[in-house]
Structure formats: structure tokens, C-alpha cells
Amino acid sequence: MDVERLRMLRELAERGTVHGAAEALSLTSSAVSQQLKRLQREVGVELLEPSGRRLRLTEAGRVLVARADEVLAVLDRAHADMDAFRTTPRGTLHVAMVPSAAIMLLPGLIIEAEAIGVRVVGRDVDQTPADAAGLLADYDVVVVDRDEQDVSDWSPRIDSTLLFRETLEIVLRPDHHLADSDRVTLRDLAHCPWIGVGVGHMVDDVLRSLAVQSGIPPRIVQRVNDFRVVERLVSAGVGVALLPRYTPIDAGLIRKPVDGVDVARRMEAITRAGASTRPAVAAAVGILKGIAERATT
Secondary structure (H helix, E strand, O other), X not given: OOHHHHHHHHHHXXXXXXXXXXXXXXXXHHHHHHHHHHHHHXXXXXXXXXXXXXXXXXXXXXXXXXXXXXXXXXXXXXXXXXXXXXXXXXEEEEEEEOHHHHHHHHHHHHHHHHHOOEEEEEEEOXXXXXXXXXXXXXOOEEEEEEEOOOOOOOOOOEEXXXXXXXXXXXXXXXXXXXXXXXXXXXXXXXXXXXXXXXXXOHHHHHHHHHHHHHOOOOEEEEEOOOHHHHHHHHHOOOOEEEEEOOOOOOOOOEEEOOOOOOOEEEEEEEEEOOHHHOHHHHHHHHHHHHHHHHHOO
């Protein structure tokens, strides 16, 4: 049964005449009459019968009007729900973040989003920038880090929002021969063993950028993606490492900027193109920007 024809039948029941129903629906009387006849053919029983110059509902017609009220009420509630989704943040969002971003951003995102009616299901995913776009098949928002020197554009199917820029610094043991130096240059680090990360990950991209700038390739002795393990290896004297400024490290370690070069990562939130028209997605990205600003100032 066609919903609009059910609506016409209900209007006829309420207004008492075809003319009254037509006026309420901004239609002509003939159009309403034709549609009501089609409705009768659809259901296979008489819904209307003559009563003088008017039409009145048969018993079957009155039963169908009662059911039409139920159907139309449900549809009205469904429309209201959809309007709310278009105008008010609500529902569930699936969010993936590189682990170092999850430490900084995920707790606050979950709490602040819940306060406005959005449930965040978060996951830390050890992703490369090349992998990030593919994650949007399963996640609404993906937070990824990239070497600042990487100026390649995302696909037109992806929208990107810069959350923050973060300098990367050398992490050393307190007894390292460079620990007391006022300045640490790439040349000073030329013969140091390095703890790197997997090929394609942000820190490895930065180390490659440094090698291009200085002409001195780093001597990588270990590749570990978990920054917590990296700092343990630095503490054990395995080598030096490059870590983002806001990443928590062991209090016994020393951070130093690389003198003469500016190395940094960009943290970005990416979504499918147009997804920000969903209030929940737009709200989540806005919350992430606010948390990032507070964490980096």
C-alpha cells in the first residue's frame, strides 16, 4: 500500500469530504478521488461508499484508517529521528588513531563526545600514512601522523583536518656523551646507533628526510614501532631515538632538539569526503581540535 494514499484516506476520514481532504493536502479533488480508487484496488475491498452527495468510510475503510494512523505515526517519528541526526550530534562513531595520538586524544574524545550524546568506539591502529585511507572503510574518523616534509595530497575522496604540528626531538640517556652538549647536530649523531621504526611509518620518513638534508644516513640497529619500547631501549643504552615532543617518556631520559634542522610531524584527522555534514562526525573533529590545542599549548 502506498503511504501517501493512506494519508489521503485519513484526511478524508478527518475532513468528511474529498474536497476538504484535497485542500488539506494541497491537491485537486479529482486527484484525491483517483488515488483513493487506486487504494481500493490495491487492498481489494471497498473502502468508501456513497452517502448522499458525499462518500463515507465502510467498516473496512474505518479499520484501515486506524491502521493508517499507526503507520503514519511511526513514519513521523522516523522522520523526526532522521531530522535529529541531520541537525544534532548523536549515534556511534568508530575512530582509529595511531597509538601516540590515542594516548593524547582518545580519552578526552570519548568523554566529551559522550556528554553531547555521541558514543565513540576507539581503537589504536599502528598505521602508516599509506594505510590510513583504507581504514576509512571501517572507521568514521582516522587520526594519522605524517612527516611534515610529506606534502602529497590525500585522495579527493578524503577530507583532512590538521590537529597539530609536533616537533621531533632526540632522546638520550643521561650518561650519553652528547647529553651535556648545548647543541646536537646531525653530524654529532652520524656514528650513533639509532632505534628506528618500521619502514613507511612517520619516524622512519623523518629519518629519511634528515638523511637527504644532511647526506648522513642513520645507522639503524633496531626497528620498534611502540614508543614505550623505544624509550626502554634508549634507557638500556641500545641507541638514540627520535620521538615526538609531547610523547611521555621515562623521567630519566633527556630530550634535545636537532640543531640546525626543524623536524616535525603533522597530526591529521581524515574522514570520507562529505562526512563532516554528519553532525556527529563534525562534532568529533571539533572536539579533537580542541583537545589538541589544549595539549600542545
